[in-house]
Amino acid sequence: MSRPSDRQPIVVGVDPDPSLRMALAWAADEAARRRLPLRAVHAEGVPASGYRRRVAPPSWEEWNEALNKAGKQVLEEAAEFVANRHPQVEVDVLLAEGDPVRVLRGQSRDATAVVLGSRHLSRVQEVFDSISVALPVMARAHCPVVVVPEPEHITQDPAYYVVGVDGSERSAVAVDLAFEEAALRRAELRALYVWQPSHLRIFDEYESQQECRRLLSEIVAGRHARYPEVDLRHELVVGHPVQALTDASAHALGLVVGTRGRGGFTGMLLGSVGQGVLQHAHCPVFAVPSTPV
Helix, strand or coil: CCCCCCCCCEEEECCCCCCCCHHHHHHHHHHHHHCCCEEEEEEECCCCCCCCCCCCCCCHHHHHHHHHHHHHHHHHHHHHHHHHHCCCCCEEEEEEECCHHHHHHHHHHHCCEEEEEEECCCHHHHHCCHHHHHHHHHHHCCCCEEEEEECCCCCCCCCEEEEEECCCHHHHHHHHHHHHHHHHHCCEEEEEEEECCCCCCCCCHHHHHHHHHHHHHHHHHHHHHHCCCCCEEEEEEECCHHHHHHHHCCCCCEEEEECCECHHHECCCCCHHHHHHHHHCCCCEEEECCCCC
């Protein structure tokens, strides 16, 4: 998550519901660990429909004034929350108008990371909720995106991170971030290559698995030398990527993946696998782009 400028902020999207504070708390803790400023962002979308027929809808000016007032209160409460949790963290707030996805993508250009919240809701509810914001932001962000679930999950002692590896450039960048996070938190790191067997059975599975093991060992070797304090475990897992990664990360501090992998991770965070990881993982999910978008 290191960036060219040492002072690029941690950006966090603030939920208007004051009871949902896990993403804000995680972002504040990360800013404190990295000694970075924190930017709390609240985006005002267009007014929602649904007024009763007998009630005249308010004018645009009235809508805009009400949205601005509510947004300012949301950000004031968020800044107070961070100040109470980490008085040393420098906080600024941004009240923006427009689509939250567009606003957060724009903020990702000059951020160390963008942090979003997520609730585990029904599939229909998630279409209109935080997942519908998280996926498009992850797909086009210029920096790592971290999606933090509500409520807080139970971690395991000793603490550990999980990173998905597939041999691509994107997964290599994900491994870099995973080592960095594990070193910051003095946690273990589990590097997983998920091998999905073919239904056709037309090639040598043993040879294919050995090649996967070779790629996994190669991609973690040099990075482990840079972070010798991190206790590393790496393994080949046979199965479906969503199931394997979510199972492995059940009590993890975080699950780190690269956007748009190859092989078992094809379409990661842009298709069914990415949606599955976000819907089923109960720990923070880190999505790491390999190059600026």
